[in-house]
Amino acid sequence: MQNTFEYFLDQLINGVTLGSIYGLIAIGYTLVYGIIGMINFAHGEIFMIGAFVSIITFLTLGIMGITWVPLALVIVLVMSMAVTSVYGWTLERVAYRPLRGSPRLAALITAIGMSIFLQNYVQLLQGARTKPIQPVITGGMELMSSKMPDGGTYVVSLSYLQAIILILTIVLMTVFTIIITRTPLGRAQRACEQDRKMAALLGVNVDRTISLTFVMGAALASVAGTIFLIRYGVIDFFVGFLVGVKAFTAAVLGGIGSLPGAMLGGLLIGIIEAFWSGYFTVEYKDVAAFGILVLVLIFRPTGLLGKPDIEKV
Amino acid sequence: MADITGSVPEARSLDIPSMLKEAGITALLVLALTIVMVGFRTIDVPGGISVNYRFEAVAVSVGIAFVGRLILILMRRGRSLPAMLVLGPLVLLQLLALLVPDTFGILQPYPDPVLNWLIVIVSVMLLARATWANWHTSQEFTREQLEKRQDESAAKAQKILGYLGPVLLIGALALPFFFSGDRQMIDIAILVTTYIMLGWGLNIVVGLAGLLDLGYVAFYAVGAYSYALLATHFGLSFWVCLPFAGAMAALAGVLLGFPVLRLRGDYLAIVTLGFGEMIRIILLNWYQFTGGPDGISGIPKPSFFGIPMERPEEGVLSFHSLLGIEYEPVHKLIFLYYLILALALLTNLFTVRIRKLPIGRAWEALREDEIACRSLGVNPRNTKLTAFGIGAMFAGFAGSFFATRQGFISPESFTFIESAVILAIVVLGGFGSQIGVVVAAIVMIGLPEIFRDLQEYRMLAFGGAMVLIMLWRPQGLLAHREPTIRLHPKGGAPEPGEVGTDAPDAGGTPETTAERP
Known part of the structure; x- marks a missing residue:
């Protein structure tokens, strides 16, 4: 049996790293839901495209001979954010904007259609096989070690990769919180969230604001894609579905529409999943995530940090 | 604008x-x-x-x-x-x-x-x-005008297709006689009919009651596993298991639906998706009970109400000796085809009839305006729950048919994509349109089976079609939301001039107009 506290710490670190990925994607769901009230079901596919752009850029950089890790990482992140943002923008422009004002279900079905379309688009272009990649960042630092009862030592370590993921996530979340709370764009977004018609009357360019919201969400999802790729080392065209649903769960758990809620929800889902895998069975970790979604929706539909939503006639 | x-x-x-x-x-x-x-x-x-x-x-x-x-x-x-x-x-x-x-x-x-x-x-x-x-x-139309025109043409198309219904039915009944030697054609027909049945079942949930269910395949799986487990462990026959499989699926529907049906549309969609995945994951991992990823094989074929459809043996009553016809293996396939056709028609008949009952009316009313319904004394949860359970029951029937046809089932067959395909059939056909489901199933399932070369583009086209049809017509292709019941036939309040002609006391008794399925 492992040493309890160290094992706990290990799982916590795993959970927080996983939670960063969910949190980054969940922001995209929560921003879009807040502003136009639809579940962007294809957001998971945007994340998947981000991961694919990252792997292609990594491989191309390798062929070009750029192997200095910090430079390669920066190029990959920029490339992935740029390309994926264009996908996010196009998605909104082509599939969602014409349906604004239509019944909610129509928009959701379009989003599901878009999700199936993008999955198969990537499958056709890049093949159905899983794509493995060599570890990009290796090594780590030892946090603590302790004697095991059987004489060995149990080492809790934070790999450099995990440290970079955490720092990256914190930086991005800070930047985006500042954008939402301090800039004219953020003000326009919050205005649209509260009352789109009134915002339009007061001179906010609603279409542009919504487009930029999708771009922001896609950029964050693409970073999550890059992180997922270098953390887990394999991707395939189907990876966006499950991660996307769990990130949506995170957004709901945190209170959909709330930015800090999305981060909190993401971390919680990541930690719960890591602990479930660590202490119970790894096979049922997805059931745990879905179970939480159901429980949250039944008992606290507004999530942890959400505002109550009254349905009016 | x-x-x-x-x-x-x-x-x-x-x-x-x-x-x-x-x-x-x-x-x-x-x-x-x-x-x-x-x-x-x-x-x-x-x-x-x-x-x-x-x-x-x-x-x-x-x-x-x-x-x-x-x-x-x-x-x-x-x-x-x-x-x-x-x-x-x-x-x-x-x-x-x-x-x-x-x-x-x-x-x-x-x-x-x-x-x-x-x-x-x-x-x-x-x-x-x-x-x-x-x-x-x-001419440039405003969006409302455009939608009105589309709606009118959809109504027309539905009317024509409504007359086409009996023709289609006769065609479906006669199909094995035209293709009696062509196993592949009958296989495709069985597949398409299975999806038509699933579409009709989901239509009760999505089309009539307006509940977006993204986990419909879970009930299909429950039905399939119920039959497979009962048949392989206890040797029960298909006809005994069929109602049981339906009941199990309906029970699953009610159990899953009970806590979540008060959620708003899109939340409900995600939760049902979660349930669908949960059931699949459980089937995949509960090795002792379900066989895990290996699935269950050797599921027996159905008999003709107790009379086996096997090669005749001396002294054993078989279907062929009963009818006095030569034994041919393809007969088994044709029997399966008629079986699923009968099940599908049962689903259709049920839906058409229940729309005229108070519960069916309540579903449609609930779809249109939940708050108004609640203030008129309709219990939304129970009403939704019946729709959910009945829809699940038909999925259970279809599931046990699927198990007996394939002879082998595994969790592979019950993925989210399957739910999305069934939903796409309902949506593309037009929510609530029975004939639309048939057309959509033939187009979405039948055509790709016939054009095998395009297989790799199938799902791409599928997703694309879902998006394009929603953009073009958010109500679905053949959707034409004519209320099943209205106070004044021919729509709207009668003009004062019309009163004397066809409705002597227009303000009096409400008349009903039956709507085509």
């Missing part, structure tokens, strides 16, 4: 620089979309993966985007003649290139002929549209 300036399309000037700019922006956008995802392809090499390039496909896509956008702008500005002049020669050259291979290589831009044909088809459609617009004065 209404065009308040009142300008007709012809009056707009042809501003070439701005047109080029717009087309250029589209081309740039396509470049950004395709440069990485299309331009590079990850390939497997020994010991890892690498990339190779296909920039020519990117260049072609960008070029097509530029020209296509230009033509669209021309058409939108009422300049269909120049659009025709550009398109006409292009279409001719493309057709020439496709029919006479090895010439005009540049006009067969993609290595895959399917994409080239797609380009030709789209060009021809645009050309037809431009030609039509050239000889007809185009």
